[in-house]
Structure formats: C-alpha cells, structure tokens
Amino acid sequence: MVETWHYVLAKHAKAMCELERELGDRHGLGPSEFEVLDRIVRHDRKLRLQELCDEVHLSQSALSRVVARLEKAALVARNACDSDRRGVFVCITPEGRAKHAEALPTHHAVLTEIFADAPAPEGALRR
Amino acid sequence: MVETWHYVLAKHAKAMCELERELGDRHGLGPSEFEVLDRIVRHDRKLRLQELCDEVHLSQSALSRVVARLEKAALVARNACDSDRRGVFVCITPEGRAKHAEALPTHHAVLTEIFADAPAPEGALRR
DNA sequence: CAGCATTAAATGCATTTGCATTAGATGCGA
DNA sequence: TCGCATCTAATGCAAATGCATTTAATGCTG
Numbered sequence: 001m002v003e004t005w006h007y008v009l010a011k012h013a014k015a016m017c018e019l020e021r022e023l024g025d026r027h028g029l030g031p032s033e034f035e036v037l038d039r040i041v042r043h044d045r046k047l048r049l050q051e052l053c054d055e056v057h058l059s060q061s062a063l064s065r066v067v068a069r070l071e072k073a074a075l076v077a078r079n080a081c082d083s084d085r086r087g088v089f090v091c092i093t094p095e096g097r098a099k100h101a102e103a104l105p106t107h108h109a110v111l112t113e114i115f116a117d118a119p120a121p122e123g124a125l126r127r
Numbered sequence: 128m129v130e131t132w133h134y135v136l137a138k139h140a141k142a143m144c145e146l147e148r149e150l151g152d153r154h155g156l157g158p159s160e161f162e163v164l165d166r167i168v169r170h171d172r173k174l175r176l177q178e179l180c181d182e183v184h185l186s187q188s189a190l191s192r193v194v195a196r197l198e199k200a201a202l203v204a205r206n207a208c209d210s211d212r213r214g215v216f217v218c219i220t221p222e223g224r225a226k227h228a229e230a231l232p233t234h235h236a237v238l239t240e241i242f243a244d245a246p247a248p249e250g251a252l253r254r
Numbered sequence: 255c256a257g258c259a260t261t262a263a264a265t266g267c268a269t270t271t272g273c274a275t276t277a278g279a280t281g282c283g284a
Numbered sequence: 285t286c287g288c289a290t291c292t293a294a295t296g297c298a299a300a301t302g303c304a305t306t307t308a309a310t311g312c313t314g
Contacts, residue, residue, distance in 0.1 A: 004245045005142065005238050012139040013184035015132065020302095032270085049293065057140035059272050064294055066270095086279045086292040111132050118131045147272095159300085176263065186302050191264055193300095213262040213309045 011114060018110045027103040028073075032058060032066045034107060037075060037092065037100045046079065046089040075099055138241060145237045154230040155200075159185060159193045161234060164202060164219065164227045173206065173216040202226055 016031060023029045029037070039055050040047055053063050067090055070076040075096035081087035092100070143158060150156045156164070166182050167174060180190050194217055197203040202223035208214035219227070 001238050001242050001245070002235070004242050008135050008138050008142070009184055011135050015135070017302095030270085050291090057136055060293075061273080061295080062271050068294090081292095084280075084292080088293065108129070111128050115128050115131050118128070144272095157300085177261090187263075188265080188303080189301050195264090208262095211262080211310075215263065 011118075015111065015114045018114065019107065022106050022110050023103055026106050027099060029099070029103055032056070032062070033070055033075075034100075034103055036063070036066050036070060036090075037096055038104075038107075040076065040090060040092045041097065041100050046091040048081065049088050049090060052090065070096070138245075142238065142241045145241065146234065149233050149237050150230055153233050154226060156226070156230055159183070159189070160197055160202075161227075161230055163190070163193050163197060163217075164223055165231075165234075167203065167217060167219045168224065168227050173218040175208065176215050176217060179217065197223070 019031045019034070023031060023034050027034075035056055036052060039052055049063065049067065050060075052067075053060050056063060058066065067076060067078065071078055074093055077091045077093055079089040079091055081089055146158045146161070150158060150161055154161075162183055163179060166179055176190065176194065177187075179194075180187050183190060185193065194203060194205065198205055201220055204218045204220055206216040206218055208216050
C-alpha cells in the first residue's frame with residue numbers, strides 16, 4: 001500500500017521533472033500542454049472542453065488556461081458550439097498536429113527510460 | 128510503458144487530491160508537510176535539511192519553505208549545526224510528534240482506499 | 255595565509271494550479 | 285411564459301513550486 005504510493009510518488013516526480021525539461025527545451029511545451037494536445041489527436045475530432053476535463057488530470061480552471069495558452073501558440077482553436085452556446089469546442093490546428101508529431105517521440109523516450117524497470121504492460125498494473 | 132505512466136498519473140492525481148483534502152481538513156497539514164514530518168519521525172533523529180532533500184520529492188527551495196511553515200506551526204525546530212555552520216538541523220517537537228501520530232491513520236486510510244485495487248506489495252511494483 | 259571554487263540554505267520572482275466566484279446560456283416547472 | 289436551478293467556461297485570487305540568485309560558511313590550492 002504505502003510502498004505502492006512511494007513508487008507512484010517517485011516515478012511521478014522523476015517523469016514530470018524530465019518531461020518538463022525535455023518537452024520544454026525541445027518543443028516549448030509543458031506536460032499539461034502536451035497531454036491536452038495528445039488527447040485531442042487521439043480522439044481525432046473536436047472536443048468539448050468538458051470532455052477534455054474528464055480525461056486530463058487538471059481542474060476545470062487549469063484546463064481552461066492550458067487551452068488558452070495553446071490557442072495563443074496557435075496549436076488549437078476554440079470554436080463556439082452552436083447547439084449549446086455555453087460550450088466551447090477545441091480543435092487542433094495543423095501547427096498543433098505538427099507540434100504533437102514532433103513532441104511524441106520525446107515524450108515516449110522519456111517514459112521508456114523512466115519505466116524501463118517497470119513491470120510489463122501485461123502485469124498487475126493494468127487496472 | 129505509456130499505460131504504466133497513465134496509471135501513475137491517475138493514482139497520483141487522485142491520491143494527492145484526497146490527501147490534500149483529508150489531511151488539510153482534519154489536521155491542517157498539506158501532503159508535503161506530512162511527508163516531511165513522516166520522514167523525520169521514521170528516522171527518529173534530527174536531520175540535516177539536505178538529507179531530507181534527498182528523500183522528499185521537492186526542490187531545495189520548496190523544502191526550505193515547507194520546513195519554515197512547519198516551524199511556524201511549532202511542529203519542528205531548526206537548530207544550527209555546530210560542526211558546519213552552513214547546515215541546519217531539523218528536529219521534531221513533541222507537538223510535531225503528536226500531530227504526526229494523529230495524521231498517520233488518515234494518511235493510511237486514504238492510501239488504502241485508493242490502492243485497494245492495486246497489486247499486492249509483493250507484486251511487480253516493488254522496485 | 256590569501257583567494258577562489260564549492261556547498262548549504264534562504265529568498266526573489268515567475269509560473270502553474272485549485273477553489274470560489276462570475277457571466278452567460280439552458281431548460282424545467284409553476 | 286416567467287423565474288429559478290443548473291450547467292459551461294472564464295476569471296480573481298491565494299498558495300505552492302521550481303529556477304536562478306544570494307548570503308554565508310568551508311576548504312582546497314598555490
């Protein structure tokens with residue numbers, strides 16, 4: 001229990017730190033920015049802000065600001081939702097798609113290095 | 128690899144959030160404060176700030192401030208180190224010890240709940 | 255012994271985050 | 285239809301964190 005927590009804590013700290021440095025230096029992205037970009041790419045469609053909120057581990061307000069940053073960087077665009085004008089769609093731009101494609105190998109490399117000693121994907125961690 | 132990362136991310140977010148709320152509401156402690164207190168108790172001796180730095184997942188500056196908060200709350204005391212006057216010893220006070228004893232069950236309860244579905248301690252996670 | 259690189263801890267500062275609140279849009283019930 | 289509870293997203297604000305710098309103490313080298 002507590003050992004598992006310590007494992008999570010250690011891996012999280014190390015991975016976050018490294019992702020921050022690598023994604024930041026190489027691509028000018030923070031881990032949160034990459035995460036959001038990645039979610040949109042994987043869905044491959046415009047998403048409501050709220051849908052993203054369920055998938056990313058950020059508060060609603062933090063997500064709102066991440067998207068604002070991404071928009072300022074022209075990596076995503078916000079579009080009004082016609083059917084419910086409270087909602088906002090987030091669409092990835094070609095630049096955003098390119099940036100994601102460029103950063104993905106970096107992301108993968110960092111995780112591969114850090115979880116090299118981790119249990120196989122088939123292992124007990126799959127929950 | 129990436130699945131493991133997602134697992135870590137999810138558990139970390141959930142546990143941190145819950146710890147923040149439970150430790151905060153019940154004992155007026157943040158997760159970092161508890162972590163530091165816990166380290167000192169487990170060592171059961173005064174520690175150099177730097178020693179703590181290696182064990183806690185915080186930057187040196189963040190740790191310095193956590194200790195400052197704990198000192199203001201009278202849960203630890205800072206003592207000069209005679210042999211190397213750059214160093215600072217952190218000692219737990221009786222109040223600090225009591226607070227830790229009081230918060231420990233809360234900490235344990237939160238982790239138990241969140242990692243109830245986790246692999247057994249003997250499992251692959253032990254690294 | 256003098257000078258300088260190194261180390262420990264604290265602090266200035268910018269950034270990110272979460273909570274609470276706000277502003278605007280929906281929609282349900284009287 | 286009107287009014288009110290609900291919902292979405294944005295924003296004010298305070299707190300925590302990391303990086304870079306600072307201050308003070310060591311200690312190594314010439």
